[in-house]
Amino acid sequence: MSTLIIQSLINGVLMGGIYALYSAGFSLIFGVMGVVNIAHGDLLMLGAFLTYWMFVGLGLDPFLTLPFSLLGLFALGYLMQRLAIKRVVGAPPIMSYILTFGMHLMISNLALVAWTADPRTVTTAYSGAHLAFWGLTVPWIKLITFLISLGVVGALYLLLHHSQMGRAIQATSQDREMARLSGIKVDRVYALTFGLGAAITGLAGSLVVSFRDVDPGMGLPYTIIAFCVVVLGGMGYMPGALIGGLILGVVGSVCTMIFTPGWSIAITFFLLYLMLLWRPAGIMGKGIVE
Amino acid sequence: MKFRRAGIILLTLALALTLGLAAPGMAAQEFTFGCAVPLSGLFGKDGQLVRDAYTFWMETINARGGIAGKYKVRIIFYDDQSDPQTSAKLVERLVTQDKVDLLLGGFGSSQVMAASAAAERHKFPYLSGGASSNKLYERGARYYFGTLGKATEEVRGCVDVFTSVTPRPKTVAIVGANIPFTAESCKGYKLYAEKYGFKVVHYELFPISLKDYNTMLLKAKAKKPDVLLVGSHLAVAMRVVKAMKEIDFNPKGVAFSYGPTVPAFVQGLKADANYVFAASEWTPNLPYKGPVFGSARQFNQAYRQRFRRSPDYVEAASTAAAVVQQVAMEQLGLKPRVTAADRVRLMEKLHQIDLMTFYGPIHFGKSGANREHPPVAVQVQNGQLINVYPAKWAEKPPIYPTPAWNKR
Amino acid sequence: MSLLEARGIHKSFGALQALGGVDLCLERGEILGVIGPNGSGKTTLFNCMTGILRPDSGRVVFGGRDITGWPTHRICRAGLVKTSQIVRPFLGMSVLENVLVGGLYGKGLLLKRARAQALEILEQVGLAEAAAQPAGSITVAMRRRLELARCLATGPQAILLDENLAGLTPVEIAESLALLRSLNAQGLSLVVVEHVMQAVMGVSQRVMVLDYGQKIAEGPPAQVVADRRVIEAFLGEEYA
């Protein structure tokens, strides 16, 4: 029995890392621009399909496609911000919900027409390979994804706090007008931020396709989980994505073990709710409270 | 004042759209069929299969001059977005606005339930090959017919096939998604497992939105069942295989209620897809033969030519639904424009019909459920779907027990 | 008995003690000035008295009733209101509607009566011309008066004015002070917080001085100005 609990803890931690990876971009964009990006999950989907097609078409290993999804999604994010999102920066948050929901409809349905509704997955020689010890298993791909997730969150944290660009982003997120007056090109900072957020989300998608199924309509549930993770960890506080992800992952997994998967979701969301009442700034209290 | 101005704007807007929607004209020498299927949303994939099936039927019939050799077929498709309210609305639209002659069934229990209720109100026969929830037949509907067996029946073959393998399994674990078709499949698994003397050591339903199955399957693994039976659709089946490999869960046999028969399953999972069993209602090697498409094998070949892939059993069942409606129409000698009286006659005819088709025998009887249709089980062997049950039609014997994950 | 009496108000934010046992007493019909350097706890004291913050300890008695811990809106309806240091008009509403809300909720008037009252008050504070304008489009000075008008509409017995004169020109300050005097003449009690001493001295009958969350002096303006500790607090030790 104790093995099962430990194994479910391990599963939860790995899942938490995955949550963190695809929530980090959401948190970044929200933290800097105050934009809740409902099309977030669709960026993930695009990253996943990019990897899928490179794998199927060119036989490229999913890990080798990571730079392409980073760059591709960065470009897309940059464009999205420049063409539309910039109109809702500073507007009430509801505007960004709806604008990006419209984008979600466009992206997911164009993808549906282009690629059909087939669920896809990538099976490589190492799919499902796992580390086994003491009757426990740790799947390699998820472990690597977890480590990448730690790296990405850490790198974002460093970038925001210890680089020229990071300082510009920080300054802009704290006071847009002040930043503008002190010579920061605010529009450019926003576009870069959005591009960066999209890029790491695309990266997450590329990793997800190697251990999950993906389809054009997959986006919205991922967006919703990202929203929950980020709120739990504290909006705009980078390590919060990791903390929130781990809590959701571990609670979900352990409750699945003890109760049923359905009750586990109910319990997870109920805890999230109580959490919000108790500490609206996220569990570390470092999030942005409106 | 502002309200009046806004009111005028609203009315103009509504009027403009209403006029834009005026009914299209219709040629008299063709039959118009209407169909609302999910092309987006949760069941978008499945709805596309159903659309392909009807399109294939239409093209085949029209190439031969049409129904009864002279009346061409036209189908109006709408997307119900996997939403029951929309599905019912679209049936309403097809019947009262587009004034179609007859309907073709959609996909998914909730949508078909709502859509067929609308059809029932308008006294339009509604034949579906894409829904098998038992609840569809518990409503006392007279205009609803289904070519698939009931969900609980459909999985019988998947349990039965394990009675003939050696060593005979003793225990089974059952898991499934908590939506109508898959949940009822699980009920069917349990019913027949107990009937055939297997012990059910684990039974659990999970939300369809669950994405990571590792912990859920870990609980089944801990019970060390000989066989794992899964109430699934395509994505669920793929997730189960991925998770089983990750947690090194290797029961002697695994069966799915739906999924492996769709080509995307083997394409996506490659070698990992091997050895799994799947419930089916139909495979191309079955010795069935009937009007329009000839034998099951001929149907399969023609379908492959058109779409460059083999049909799934839902596609076969949907095509068969269109065929049986067509045959009934021909037997009654219906001509375009089908009248209300014609549809009542057609409904009565369908209750009596007893037809052999490429898809197998179709006999709806009083309830509208296809009673005579025996379930089938297939196994993925070397990337191919091989019929392994019932024994008299089996192409090859089932491979059992399944080899370890690293030996596939 | 005093109209408003706060006794021993303590309030800390984490490790920072904002108020360390402050007493405040306002008599009926009086204008009390409260002065103190930035960060001396004036706004916190006001917030504790009007229910925006809950004091850690201490009691607030208004009109003979203990109002400690009451929600803000209830304190307002009991007759004690405050203007905010940073003006917060309802930007999306017209000037008139802003005042209307006070009458409707603070005083519980019906719509028709509240509207008539709002017009009267706007006339009184000199905003009648701007009644139909959106509150977002008027000048800072007008916003300050709007803030006051909104409070007046609730039919208060006492108003706490939190730096209502900040950012105004001398002419505007003079106008505002005249307005405050006339309101006081009609029987309204006022507490005026400023960190500009001169303005308060002219209008207040009594002044209390806060520094680092403590009351360091209290009395008639002339006496307080001469107090050594007050000069220290405001100008630094070398001037004392």
Next chain:
Amino acid sequence: MSGGGRRSLYLGLAAVAAMAWLPAAGPAYYLQLLTIIFYWIGLAACWNLMCGYTGYIDFGSAAYTGIGAYVAGLLMLRLGLPLLATIPLAGLGAGLVALAVGWPTLRLRGAYFAIATFALAEALMRVCEEWSGLTEGGVGITIPQRLAELSYYWLYLGLAGLLVGVTWWVEHHKHGYGLKAIHQDEQAAAQVGVDTHLIKLQTYVTSAFFIGMLGALEGSRLGYFKPDDVFNVHITIKMVIMSLLGGMGTVLGPVIGASFLQLVEDFLGARFLNYYLVIIGAIIVGVIVFLPRGITGSLRQRLRIRPGRRP
């Protein structure tokens, strides 16, 4: 009440009366389409009443369609109550849950309120799915009673009319000023005597009550549903989009938003089977980028209709 306000009230009543008479003349499909449009006007009006006026974005409104549908359905199934008797009870059930939920939740703001309401709706859906002894779980329930098709038309019309009327009333009365003041600045509102928590709670519960009734009626109209049909987050999203497209915090916003979205979907869905959702997405993006005040607000602005009320 000003003369203009009274005129618009009469105009609204006349429009409802004309619509009520329509089944005698109109073509059948449009009645069906209108039935659905009225249903959505009702839902969007409920959402707008609470969220449009106060600025609190509720992402869990589908919880109340779900509760309504299940309360009514189970009362019919288990106790054999007649359908029409279950409808107000469904509203009551939803209202009670809203009371219990709203009390703590309405102290949250912004994205936190949004995600908290969403989390609760999601948790309730799972409870409904897992508690199969009561609700038959994910397999869903079949509703044994159904009204005549036209009854739904009139009921939805009546409810939509009532809710737009309630919004109109709120807009022109004390309550509306309170809600708008909360939207602008909740703290400042409290400082001038607005019992913010009470008003929010009253409005939230009222809106949930009507959402529950609409959900119950639609459940019986569908005849069969399962938890993820009636607790679906897409129901909430649709309410939000309709309110916003029409113009949040306006009386006619939900009417215009719901009619516009449903008609456009119907029109495009019949013509561009594969691309219509892409087009709808583009329309939404276009409205936000080019008409950021919603259709009503922006049209009003373009047509130079002054929003100011006479003092």
